[in-house]
Amino acid sequence: MTRRRSVPRALALAAAALVASSVALVLPGHAEPAAAAxxxxxxxxxxxxxxxxxxxxxxxxxxxxxxxxxxxxxxxxxxxxxxxxxxxxxxxxxxxxxxxxxxxxxxxxxxxxxxxxxxxxxxxxxxxxxxxxxxxxxxxxxxxxxxxxxxxxxxxxxxxxxxxxxxxxxxxxxxxxxxxxxxxxxxxxxxxxxxxxxxxxxxxxxxxxxxxxxxxxxxxxxxxxxxxxxxxxxxxxxxxxxxxxxxxxxxxxxxxxxxxxxxxxxxxxxxxxxxxxxxxxxxTSGGNPPAGTTRLRGAQSGRCVDIPNADPVDGAKLQIWDCNTTAAQAWTFASDGTVRAMGKCMDPAWAGTANGTEVNLVTCNGNPVQRFTLNGNGDLVNLSANRCVDVRDQNPANGGKLQLWDCTGAANQKWARY
Structure with a gap:
């Protein structure tokens, strides 16, 4: 077995700018790392x-x-x-x-x-x-x-x-x-x-x-x-x-x-x-699902991540909706870390990593910002931002929109395979 080394170099850390949020909660001023399960x-x-x-x-x-x-x-x-x-x-x-x-x-x-x-x-x-x-x-x-x-x-x-x-x-x-x-x-x-x-x-x-x-x-x-x-x-x-x-x-x-x-x-x-x-x-067994499709149901609302009107147009703003068996809610966790439905990928708008970035549907393009993981704590984490997929304004109704936000453990950020 072979092991080779050289002096490791320091890593540059990129700070994502925070945006104002309309969520009526006291939230941390920086991204808290999402913990493994x-x-x-x-x-x-x-x-x-x-x-x-x-x-x-x-x-x-x-x-x-x-x-x-x-x-x-x-x-x-x-x-x-x-x-x-x-x-x-x-x-x-x-x-x-x-x-x-x-x-x-x-x-x-x-x-x-x-x-x-x-x-x-x-x-x-x-x-x-x-x-x-x-x-x-x-x-x-x-x-x-x-x-x-x-x-x-x-x-x-x-x-x-x-x-x-x-x-x-x-x-x-x-x-x-x-x-x-x-x-x-x-x-x-x-x-x-x-x-x-x-x-x-x-x-x-x-x-x-x-x-x-x-x-x-x-x-x-x-x-x-x-x-x-x-x-x-x-x-x-x-x-x-x-x-x-x-x-x-x-x-x-x-x-x-x-x-x-x-x-x-x-x-x-x-x-x-x-x-x-x-x-x-x-x-723990609550991590990324095996091959095949799954619905992602929110703990707060009981509703599922959904493509509006089952129309996979680039830029479609992902939402929560009553859980159903349509292709608009059939998500696949691919081996490259992307989360896919109807042939396209879950994507932070404009490759954003800041709080409040919309979570949309976009053509899969190999950009690292399209990689997510569902950990055993029920956090659906964008790996580039180290932020959680969050229902904006904690809205539990049909049509509630998704965004990235610091992982807080709140129910509007918890997801489960369904």
Missing amino acids: IGSITWQDEFNAPAGTPVDQNRWRFDIGGSGWGNNERQYYTNSTSNAVHDGQGNLVITARKENPANYQCHYGRCEYTSARLLTAATFTQAYGRFEARIKIPRGQGIWPAFWMLGNDMGSVGWPNAGEIDIMENIGREPNTVHGTIHGPGYSGGGGITNSRTIGAPLADAFHTYRVDWEPNSIVWYLDGVEYHRVDPSRLGGNRWVFDHPFFMILNVAVGGNWPGYPDATTQFPQQMLVDYVRVSGY
Whole structure:
């Protein structure tokens, strides 16, 4: 398996202008992120075994070797308790050591370091949900800890086509900074879609929680519960979104490599990464519907999203109407993230992302603003705006018009398949 990196770049954030609303409610002055619908825990390891206990191979297996792992890394990964073991204090400890035993040969010659790389490829995979770990990372120039995921089709389609989700990466020369990144076809290596968060103290000084919430067409990164990165298909510049199938998890500490550089006289060994827990939760079943048509019924009114007069003219202003079985209410959630009926797409007027933007019907054109997701909380979210489809003025009557608005949890923004 191959993993390539370069220094991630900061992402530019575009602020959407707010417009006045006639809704008689006190609403937030900025867009609140729409939350993924997270279910119960589906997999976990709390690392509570006695001191000296090896890794539980019902949960984790090992990658072994000194191939450089696509990054010119310097460590040899072993399955020894010298490099991965329970500490009896509720932690898994992954230890990078400076040693060069004769039987450990690396791509550049005799290895200088050993470490461990654990993965769940043979024991657990999952599509969507929450993936979280509480970790105290190691430190030092050339030290590269990571908590990340690869697509379970890695063996058949290879990297980066299988997809990669980096939940946590740190490089020793940036002690206060966590990086979160995706890699896929056309956006791999230095072109990965990435962002970072920097805090006021080295991450190695304490335990922190690192997590992603992953749902159809959306992945969100958190450090200690605070969001710092969000991606969806609109960020890929037309490249293929490959985050729609099961992935497996990886924990490792690399030594050296193209991105972090190499240990120097300041780097102290051994270096340890302590993992308090890894937990995975499911994604609830209320998300995007399967292939086929569905009506979208509003929680406030009991009425359905409708094309006026069943006339699919470009610019038709979508509305709510008594639910019926006509084609004007037969919506399909397409694999490209669009929501379609009568051969056209749900669309924010003039590619708008601001509060109050009308939601219309327009010819499907590949513009990222036409991508929506229906999450398990019942929010129909426009991914470019990160705003919800909302019934204007909370009007529950036939003919109530649709718009984008900050996700507030109000009943006029809640939708269900029907």
